Amino acid sequence: MESVYLTFVFVLAIFLGFELISKVPSTLHTPLMSGSNAISGITLIGALASLHSDNLVFSAILGTLAVTFATINVVGGYVVTNRMLEMFKKKEKKEQGGTK
Amino acid sequence: MSPLFINFAYIFSGALFILGLKMLSSPSTARRGNLFSALGMFVAIVVTLLAQGLDYKWIILGMAIGTGVGVVAAVRVEMTSMPEMVALFNGFGGISSLLLAWAEYHQHPEMSVFIAIVAFLSAFIGGVTFTGSMVAFGKLSGKITQKAVVFKGQHLINAAILVTALGAAALFCMTPASGFGYTLFVIIVLVALGFGVTSTIPIGGADMPVVISLLNSYSGLAACAAGFVISNTILIVAGALVGASGIILTKIMCKAMNRSLSNVLFSGFGTKTAAHSEGDGPQGEIRPATAEDVYYILEAADSVVFVPGYGLAVAQAQHVVKELGDLLEANDTEVSYAIHPVAGRMPGHMNVLLAEANVPYDQLVEMDDINPRMDMVDVCVVIGANDVVNPAALDDESSPIYGMPIIETHRAKTVIVLKRSMNPGFAGIQNALFFAENARMYFGDAKASIQDLVAEFKGD
Numbered sequence: 001m002e003s004v005y006l007t008f009v010f011v012l013a014i015f016l017g018f019e020l021i022s023k024v025p026s027t028l029h030t031p032l033m034s035g036s037n038a039i040s041g042i043t044l045i046g047a048l049a050s051l052h053s054d055n056l057v058f059s060a061i062l063g064t065l066a067v068t069f070a071t072i073n074v075v076g077g078y079v080v081t082n083r084m085l086e087m088f089k090k091k092e093k094k095e096q097g098g099t100k
Numbered sequence: 101m102s103p104l105f106i107n108f109a110y111i112f113s114g115a116l117f118i119l120g121l122k123m124l125s126s127p128s129t130a131r132r133g134n135l136f137s138a139l140g141m142f143v144a145i146v147v148t149l150l151a152q153g154l155d156y157k158w159i160i161l162g163m164a165i166g167t168g169v170g171v172v173a174a175v176r177v178e179m180t181s182m183p184e185m186v187a188l189f190n191g192f193g194g195i196s197s198l199l200l201a202w203a204e205y206h207q208h209p210e211m212s213v214f215i216a217i218v219a220f221l222s223a224f225i226g227g228v229t230f231t232g233s234m235v236a237f238g239k240l241s242g243k244i245t246q247k248a249v250v251f252k253g254q255h256l257i258n259a260a261i262l263v264t265a266l267g268a269a270a271l272f273c274m275t276p277a278s279g280f281g282y283t284l285f286v287i288i289v290l291v292a293l294g295f296g297v298t299s300t301i302p303i304g305g306a307d308m309p310v311v312i313s314l315l316n317s318y319s320g321l322a323a324c325a326a327g328f329v330i331s332n333t334i335l336i337v338a339g340a341l342v343g344a345s346g347i348i349l350t351k352i353m354c355k356a357m358n359r360s361l362s363n364v365l366f367s368g369f370g371t372k373t374a375a376h377s378e379g380d381g382p383q384g385e386i387r388p389a390t391a392e393d394v395y396y397i398l399e400a401a402d403s404v405v406f407v408p409g410y411g412l413a414v415a416q417a418q419h420v421v422k423e424l425g426d427l428l429e430a431n432d433t434e435v436s437y438a439i440h441p442v443a444g445r446m447p448g449h450m451n452v453l454l455a456e457a458n459v460p461y462d463q464l465v466e467m468d469d470i471n472p473r474m475d476m477v478d479v480c481v482v483i484g485a486n487d488v489v490n491p492a493a494l495d496d497e498s499s500p501i502y503g504m505p506i507i508e509t510h511r512a513k514t515v516i517v518l519k520r521s522m523n524p525g526f527a528g529i530q531n532a533l534f535f536a537e538n539a540r541m542y543f544g545d546a547k548a549s550i551q552d553l554v555a556e557f558k559g560d
Contacts, residue, residue, distance in 0.1 A: 002331060003214045003328075006327075006328055006331065006333065006336055009333055009336055009337060010324060010328075010336050010337075010340050013336065013337045013340035013341055013344075014340045014343065014344050015344075016118065016340075016341065016344075017121075017340055017341040017342070017343065017344025017345055017348075018344045018347075018348060020118065020121045020122055020125075020341070020344075020345075021121065021344060021345040021348045021349070022348055023122075023125040024121075024124050024125050025125065025126070025127075026352070026439070026441055026447070026448060026451070026466060027127060027439075027448060027451045027461055027464055028124055028125075028127060028130055028448060028451070029349060029352075029446075029447035029448030029451070030182060030186075030446055030447060030448035030449060030451065030452045031124065031130060031134070031448070031452070032121075032124055032345065032349070032447075032448070033186055033312065033313070033316055033345075033346075033349065033446065033447060033448070034182070034185075034186050034189070035120070035121075035124065035133075035134050035137060036121070036316065036320070036341070036342045036345040036346070037186055037189055037190050037193065037316055037319065037342070038137070038138070038141070038189075039117055039137060039141070039320075039338050039341060039342050040190070040193045040316070040319040040320045040322075040323050040338070040339060040342040041141075041189075041192075041193050041196070041323075042141070042144070042323050042327075042334060042335050042338035042339060043193060043196045043197045043200055043322075043323045043326050043335065044141075044145065044196070045110075045144050045145065045148050045332065045334055045335060046200050046323075046326050046327065046329075046330050046332050046335050047162075047196060047199070047200050047203075048145065048148045048149060048154070048159055049148050049151060049154075049330065049332065050200060050203055050204055050207070050330060051154055051155045051158050051159055052153050052154060052155060053153055053154065053155040054153070055155065055203075055207055056206060056207060058206055059203045059204075059206045059207040060155060060158050060203075062199045062200075062202050062203035062206065063158065063162075063199070063200070063203040064158040064159075064161060064162045065162070065195075065196075065199050066162075066195075066196040066197075066199035066200045066203060067158070067159060067162030067163060067166065067196075068161075068162040068163075068165050068166045068196075069166065069192040069193070069195050069196040069199070070166065070192070070193065070196035071162060071163050071165075071166020071167055071170060072166045072169045072170040072173070072189065072192045073170070073189050073190075073192045073193040073196065074141055074166075074170070075166060075167050075170030075171055075174070076169070076170030076171070076173050076174040076185075076189050077170075077174075077189050078134065078137070078138040078141070079170065079171055079174035079175065080173075080174040080177060080182075080185060080186075080189075081134045082131065082134055082135070082138075083174065083175070084179070084182070084452050084455070085127075085130045085131035085134055086131060087179075087452070087455040087456050087458070088127040088130065088131075088455045088461050089455070089458065089460055089461070090127075090128065090460055090461065090462060
């Protein structure tokens with residue numbers, strides 16, 4: 001039964017994703033990619049939850065590697081997205097003549 | 101912390117991800133949206149760490165290394181290198197899904213058929229995402245050739261790989277707990293890693309926007325499959341959102357090139373066409389211009405539209421373009437920047453570069469907005485773009501890019517094309533625009549050329 005429930009959640013989330021993303025303007029497609037990329041680092045949650053103290057050594061090694069890579073994905077993804085979005089400014093140039 | 105509380109916290113995180121993506125629909129709210137999304141991730145991480153029986157020494161080790169590497173890479177990267185950075189991070193997301201599925205399987209080999217299927221999907225998609233992204237990274241950063249690498253029997257080999265993977269998966273799902281099952285799992289992992297390489301290597305540089313979008317989608321789906329393996333809803337929801345996002349971007353990119361996804365993935369575009377069209381391309385007289393000529397044209401113009409392409413990124417010319425734009429505006433010229441959806445190497449690549457140079461986003465116009473009023477534009481300045489302004493896409497049915505929507509710069513009163521040389525663009529076809537009556541060719545490195553123009557403007 002659980003697999004049905006999980007699949008149900010999955011299908012709804014896919015539709016929601018389509019609705020949300022089709023409203024993103026092309027100007028923001030790069031930040032969208034890197035931002036959604038950071039979200040895909042959500043595997044980190046699974047990797048953390050899998051690292052129990054009674055794990056086999058090989059599982060623990062695999063799990064630690066998964067945590068490492070997923071953390072790079074999450075942290076790097078959000079930081080770089082923030083850096084990009086910071087740069088998108090509206091036209092109000094009189095005040096900010098000397099930013100460079 | 102009880103699992104019930106943890107799962108409620110995951111719902112909160114999921115809501116923040118959705119809110120964050122929703123706020124990306126406008127540049128003015130996008131940054132806050134990203135912070136909301138990051139907050140959602142932070143909440144999910146914290147409550148996960150509160151669960152009982154976790155092995156913190158491994159967790160701290162992994163997270164410390166990951167955070168360090170992630171922050172340094174994200175802070176250091178140049179905006180022009182953004183496509184390869186995204187590809188790299190994307191690959192890391194993929195490999196972590198593979199590793200997670202493997203760790204789970206190693207720990208609990210007794211799996212139901214359903215769990216075995218999703219474990220296979222998580223490992224396979226994750227592996228393909230990883231090596232595929234690494235190849236994309238190599239191509240984008242110039243470490244391996246940007247050309248489409250095509251070899252004989254490529255489709256056969258890829259098909260054989262896929263059949264092997266599916267066969268191994270079917271057997272694996274029947275006996276996951278046996279030693280034979282374990283061997284099959286390792287084979288699946290290796291095949292997935294190989295398939296990522298063989299399926300990405302035949303795709304050329306200018307098709308990278310499609311590939312990155314697709315790999316982005318894969319990394320989401322891999323996370324999603326990993327969520328099924330460990331019955332974790334937040335992985336499923338977040339993975340599905342990313343999967344959907346990647347699919348939509350892929351569709352938009354394909355449409356902007358007027359090609360089907362299978363054509364992008366399998367045709368090795370740009371390798372066959374280059375040879376045959378060399379002789380019969382458009383010919384004619386080109387009209388070179390000097391910096392001084394271009395200066396007089398721009399100086400007299402009432403409206404100027406810049407059309408940037410990948411060449412702008414290569415030459416790192418975004419800042420000087422902005423400087424030139426400011427000088428033109430000071431001269432009472434209306435300045436805007438027209439951006440083709442597939443200009444550059446990833447979706448929205450040009451927008452990010454121009455934003456870096458402080459070009460306000462309301463000056464960036466999309467192809468569909470600029471084309472109807474192109475006849476009114478005095479001067480179009482094409483910087484390092486080629487195929488996306490090639491009129492052959494409109495009128496030459498034999499052209500490989502026929503039917504692709506373009507920015508119709510040839511309809512402007514004057515077109516100035518900045519270009520290194522007369523070499524054809526990625527599609528390997530000569531551009532009739534360069535021979536048009538109203539076109540002037542301004543040869544040289546984009547950055548140096550524009551610097552010369554800026555000097556001309558400042559000189560008088």
